[in-house]
Amino acid sequence: MELVEAALAGNRRAIARLITRIENDGDDAHASLSQIYPYTGQAHIVGITGAPGTGKSTLVNELAKAFRAANRQVGVIAVDPTSPFSGGAILGDRVRMRDLAGDSGVFVRSMATRGSLGGLARATADAIKVLDAAGFEVVIVETVGAGQSEVEIAETAHTVVVVEAPGMGDEVQAIKAGILEIADVFAVNKADREGADRTAAALEMMLDLDQTPSSQTRSASRIVIHHGQLMEVAQHPPHSTATGPDVPNDVSASRRWRPIVVKTIALRGDGIPELIQAIADHRQYLETSNELAHRNRIRLTNELEHILRDELMDQLLKKIDPSILVSLMTQVADRELDPYTAARQLLKNSYKGKRQRRSGDA
Amino acid sequence: MSKYHPTAKQKIRVLVAKPGLDGHDRGAKVVARALRDAGMEVIYTGLRQTPEMIAEAALQEDVDVIGLSVLSGAHTVLLPRIVELLRQNDMSDVLVIAGGIIPDEDVPLLKEAGVHGTFGPGTLTEDIVKFIQEHVRE
Ligand SMILES: Nc1nc2c(ncn2[C@@H]2O[C@H](COP(=O)(O)OP(=O)(O)OP(=O)(O)O)[C@@H](O)[C@H]2O)c(=O)[nH]1
Numbered sequence: 001m002e003l004v005e006a007a008l009a010g011n012r013r014a015i016a017r018l019i020t021r022i023e024n025d026g027d028d029a030h031a032s033l034s035q036i037y038p039y040t041g042q043a044h045i046v047g048i049t050g051a052p053g054t055g056k057s058t059l060v061n062e063l064a065k066a067f068r069a070a071n072r073q074v075g076v077i078a079v080d081p082t083s084p085f086s087g088g089a090i091l092g093d094r095v096r097m098r099d100l101a102g103d104s105g106v107f108v109r110s111m112a113t114r115g116s117l118g119g120l121a122r123a124t125a126d127a128i129k130v131l132d133a134a135g136f137e138v139v140i141v142e143t144v145g146a147g148q149s150e151v152e153i154a155e156t157a158h159t160v161v162v163v164e165a166p167g168m169g170d171e172v173q174a175i176k177a178g179i180l181e182i183a184d185v186f187a188v189n190k191a192d193r194e195g196a197d198r199t200a201a202a203l204e205m206m207l208d209l210d211q212t213p214s215s216q217t218r219s220a221s222r223i224v225i226h227h228g229q230l231m232e233v234a235q236h237p238p239h240s241t242a243t244g245p246d247v248p249n250d251v252s253a254s255r256r257w258r259p260i261v262v263k264t265i266a267l268r269g270d271g272i273p274e275l276i277q278a279i280a281d282h283r284q285y286l287e288t289s290n291e292l293a294h295r296n297r298i299r300l301t302n303e304l305e306h307i308l309r310d311e312l313m314d315q316l317l318k319k320i321d322p323s324i325l326v327s328l329m330t331q332v333a334d335r336e337l338d339p340y341t342a343a344r345q346l347l348k349n350s351y352k353g354k355r356q357r358r359s360g361d362a
Numbered sequence: 363m364s365k366y367h368p369t370a371k372q373k374i375r376v377l378v379a380k381p382g383l384d385g386h387d388r389g390a391k392v393v394a395r396a397l398r399d400a401g402m403e404v405i406y407t408g409l410r411q412t413p414e415m416i417a418e419a420a421l422q423e424d425v426d427v428i429g430l431s432v433l434s435g436a437h438t439v440l441l442p443r444i445v446e447l448l449r450q451n452d453m454s455d456v457l458v459i460a461g462g463i464i465p466d467e468d469v470p471l472l473k474e475a476g477v478h479g480t481f482g483p484g485t486l487t488e489d490i491v492k493f494i495q496e497h498v499r500e
C-alpha cells in the first residue's frame with residue numbers, strides 16, 4: 001500500500017497511478033479506496049457542465065488560475081466520451097488548459113467515460129476522492145458536453161456550474177430541459193458574441209418563474225429531480241431538526257438558493273472574478289444552510305447503492321451457470337418465457353446453488 | 363489474453379503532443395484518431411508543447427505511450443530532453459515514439475537517446491498501432 005501513502009503525501013506520480021488503478025478496477029482498487037476514504041470530505045467539488053463547445057474547458061482553465069491566485073490547490077478531472085465502436089477515446093480538454101502547466105498546485109487528469117452514459121465515468125467519483133485525500137482543496141469536474149449528463153454531476157458535485165453560450169436561436173427553447181433544476185450557477189459564456197444579453201435575460205426570467213410562491217410545488221419537485229430517486233430524504237431533510245424548531249421543516253434549504261447568472265468571456269478572462277464569487281457564495285450558502293451535509297449524505301447514499309448493485313450483480317453472475325443463462329435467454333427470445341419469470345428463475349437457481357454448496361462444505 | 367485486449371478494463375493510454383514551435387497538427391490528429399479507433403485512450407494536448415509540459419502531462423495522465431509529432435528541425439534537442447525528463451520522473455518504462463519529418467541520419471541518435479520508434483512521412487497508421495501494441499509495457 002506504499003502507493004496510497006505516497007498519494008496521500010501528495011506525490012504526483014503516485015496520485016496518477018492510483019487513479020489508473022481505480023479506473024482499471026484492479027484487485028487492489030477497493031482496498032486502496034478504503035484506505036483513502038478517511039482523508040476525504042475536505043474538497044469543494046465544482047461541476048462544470050453544458051453543451052459541447054460552449055467553452056467549459058476554457059472556463060476551467062480560467063477558474064483554476066483564479067483559485068490558484070487565491071492560493072488554493074486545484075484538481076481537475078475532465079471527462080470525454082469513449083467511442084462505443086472501438087472502446088477508444090480522444091480526450092482533448094487539456095488543449096484549453098495549457099496555462100495550468102508548470103504549477104505544482106494543479107493536477108489535471110483526463111478521463112474517458114468507458115461505457116458510462118451519464119456524462120461522467122464510473123470511476124470519476126473515486127478519482128475525486130483521490131484528489132480530495134491528496135490535499136486538493138477544490139476539485140473541478142468537467143463533464144462530457146452531451147447526453148443526459150446533468151443528473152449525475154448534480155449528485156457528484158457540491159456546486160454545479162452550467163455553461164450556456166448565446167446564438168442558439170430561441171433562447172427559452174434553447175435552454176435544455178432539466179437544466180434549471182441542477183444549476184447552482186449559470187455561466188453565459190462567449191459574452192463577446194451577439195445574443196449573450198438575451199440568453200442571460202431568458203435564464204433570469206425562467207429562474208424568476210421557478211421561484212415565485214405559486215410554483216412552490218414545482219420547487220419541491222425540483223429537489224426531487226435534483227437528487228434522483230431519494231425523494232423522501234429531500235422532503236424531510238436530515239438537518240431539519242438541527243436547524244431548530246423555529247425553522248419550518250417543509251422549507252428545504254435548496255429552495256432558498258436562487259441560481260446566479262454570470263456573463264463570461266472565458267477567452268479573455270472577463271467575468272471570472274464574478275463567477276468565482278458566485279461559486280464561493282454558493283459554497284457559503286451550502287455551509288450556513290446545512291445543505292452541505294445534506295448533499296453529502298445524499299451523494300454517499302447514492303454511491304453506496306451503486307456499489308451494492310454492482311457487487312450483488314457480480315456475485316450473482318458468478319453463481320449462475322452460463323449454460324442456464326443461455327438457455328433462458330433463448331427461451332425469452334423465442335417468446336416461450338417472459339423476462340420477469342426468467343429473472344426470477346435465475347435468482348432462485350443461484351440461491352439453490354449456494355445452499356447446495358454450503359451443505360456440501362459442511 | 364493480453365491485458366490490453368479490447369474487452370479488458372485496462373486501456374492503452376497515449377499522450378499525443380506536438381513539441382516545438384511550428385504550427386500545424388494535421389498529422390498528429392490523424393494519428394490520434396487511428397489510435398482511438400484501435401481502442402486506445404488518446405490524450406491530445408495540441409500545438410507548441412515544451413518538453414516540460416509534455417513530461418508533466420504524461421505524469422498526470424499516467425500514460426503508457428507518448429507519441430510526438432515533429433516537423434521542425436529541433437527534434438534532436440527536444441526529443442532527448444523529453445526522454446530525460448521522463449527518466450527524472452521515474453517513467454522510463456513509457457514507450458516514446460516520434461513521427462513527422464525526421465531525416466534518416468538522425469534516427470540512430472534518437473534511438474540512442476531513448477526514442478523507441480520513429481515513423482517518417484507516408485507511414486501507415488496501422489503500423490504505428492501495431493508497433494504500440496507490440497512494444498507497450500505489460
Ligand atoms: N468567442 C469566444 N469563444 C470562446 C470563448 N470561450 C471559449 N471559446 C472558444 O470555444 C471553443 C470551444 O471551447 P472549449 O473550452 O473547448 O469548449 P468545451 O465546452 O470544453 O468543449 P467540449 O469539451 O468539446 O464540449 C474554442 O474554440 C474556444 O476558444 C469565449 O468567451 N468567446
Ligand SMILES: [Mg+2]
Pocket residue numbers: 056057058092093142
Ligand atoms: Mg472541453
